[in-house]
Structures are given as structure tokens and as C-alpha cells.
Amino acid sequence: MDTLEAIQQRRSVKHYDPDHRMSSEEIQTLMNHVILSPTSFNIQNWRFVVVQDPEVKQQLRGAAWGQAQVTDASIVVLVCADLLAWDQEPERYWRNAPESVQEQLVPMIGKFYAGNDQLQRDEALRSSGIASQTLMLAAKAMGYDSCPMIGFDPVQVAEIVNLPPTHIIGLMVTVGKALKPAQGRSGSLALSEVMVIDRY
Structure with missing residues (x-):
């Protein structure tokens, strides 16, 4: 399945085969x-x-108000982010880059994020969103369906999985074999309503 087809076919599936198990190899690939x-x-x-x-x-x-897809899906992925990742040996993020690039970029990381809690949180949520979309499209390409979820108590979920205090939860994504397809698209806005060229 190519990327455009995966985008077109990806839907938020609520009903999964509770007997299906993803193999550890499939999870690793995903x-x-x-x-x-x-x-x-x-x-x-x-x-x-x-x-x-x-x-x-x-x-x-x-913690998700009884939503069945949480238990019926093969896996539940909590897409989280570490608010302080920018300050954890940042040189390792560029260890394979040329030395000149390392010398330029590594010092910039701390200057950009230090002391700016709002930016750290915004960055965490941006990264979580991008990763979640990658997760759902990769799952679709592998023959699985998914559902992004924000319908849960984040404090309770954090307690259940012992989430470190420096981490936040972006969203929850269920992945599994659809028991029945998603309903038809319910009301997509026209591209002309959501896109402008150059400026408003």
C-alpha cells in the first residue's frame, strides 16, 4: 500500500477483533x-x-470511560513526550552529523528550550501529533486499523502506567484488526474552506 492510499483508507476504527494478537515482530516493525x-x-x-x-x-x-476499543484492540499505544528531552545529553541527537554541524546545532538546543515551559509543552504535543499520524499510517500499511483517542483521564492513565513526572500524554492510539469497518465519512469540509493561498 502506498502512502496516499494509506491516507485515504485510514479511518478511526472503534470495533476490533478481541482475539487477534499482533506478533512482537509486527509491533517492532510498526x-x-x-x-x-x-x-x-x-x-x-x-x-x-x-x-x-x-x-x-x-x-x-x-480510565477511558469504558470504551471497548481499549481492551479489544491488539495494542494500545500511549503517545507521550519527555518535556526535558532537550536537556538530556543533546549531543547524542547529532552524534552522526559532521563536527561542524554538531558545533553549530547542539548549543542552540539548550538556548532555545531552557526556561520556556510553554515551548517545551508545545514541542511535546507537536511531536506526539506527528508520531501519532506516522503510527496510524504505518499500521494501515501493515494491514491494521487504528483510532486516535483523547477520551480518557490523563492523570489516571499516567498513574496506571507509572508515567515519569517529566512526561506528558499526547494521546492514546488503539491498533488492531477491524471487526467491522468505520462508518462513512461524516462531514468533511471542502478544501476551499480550510486552505488559503499565501495569506488570509
Whole structure:
């Protein structure tokens, strides 16, 4: 499946085959593609909690107001981000770059993010969103369906998975085999309503 086809076919699926299990190799393949997602300054600030354990999924379902896709999907991926990734040995993000590039970019990282909590949070959510889309398109290309979710209690979910205090949850994405297809597209806006050329 090519990228454009995956974009066209990706839908938010709510009903999954609860008996289907993704293999560890499939999960590894999926996530190896997700971590190719871009991040500002290459800080790779996304963090992923891949939940397979039925007991943990049941707890997450409770924190997601009983939504069945949380337990029925093969995996639940909590797309999180480390707010302080920019300050964690930033030279490692550029270790394969030419020395001149390292000398230019690595010092810029701290200057850009230090002392700016809002920017750190904004960056975390941007990176989470980009990675989530990569996750859903890669899943579709692999023959799986997905559903991005914000319908959950983030404090409760963080407690369930022991999320470090410097991390935040961007969203939850379920991945699995669709039991039935998503409903038809319910009301896409026309491109002319959401796009302008050059300026408003």
C-alpha cells in the first residue's frame, strides 16, 4: 500500500477483533517506523508506552470511560513526550552529523528550550501529533486499523502506567484488526474552506 492510499483508507476504527494478537515482530516493525517521525532539533522527545497486557488494558479502559476499543484492540499505544528531552545529553541527537554541524546545532538546543515551559509543552504535543499520524499510517500499511483517542483521564492513565513526572500524554492510539469497518465519512469540509493561498 502506498502512502496516499494509506491516507485515504485510514479511518478511526472503534470495533476490533478481541482475539487477534499482533506478533512482537509486527509491533517492532510498526514502532521502528514510528521513530522515524521528525522532531524539532532531532530531540526525539516522543516516548511510547505499548500496552498489550489484558489487565493493564482493562485498567486503561476504566480510565477511558469504558470504551471497548481499549481492551479489544491488539495494542494500545500511549503517545507521550519527555518535556526535558532537550536537556538530556543533546549531543547524542547529532552524534552522526559532521563536527561542524554538531558545533553549530547542539548549543542552540539548550538556548532555545531552557526556561520556556510553554515551548517545551508545545514541542511535546507537536511531536506526539506527528508520531501519532506516522503510527496510524504505518499500521494501515501493515494491514491494521487504528483510532486516535483523547477520551480518557490523563492523570489516571499516567498513574496506571507509572508515567515519569517529566512526561506528558499526547494521546492514546488503539491498533488492531477491524471487526467491522468505520462508518462513512461524516462531514468533511471542502478544501476551499480550510486552505488559503499565501495569506488570509
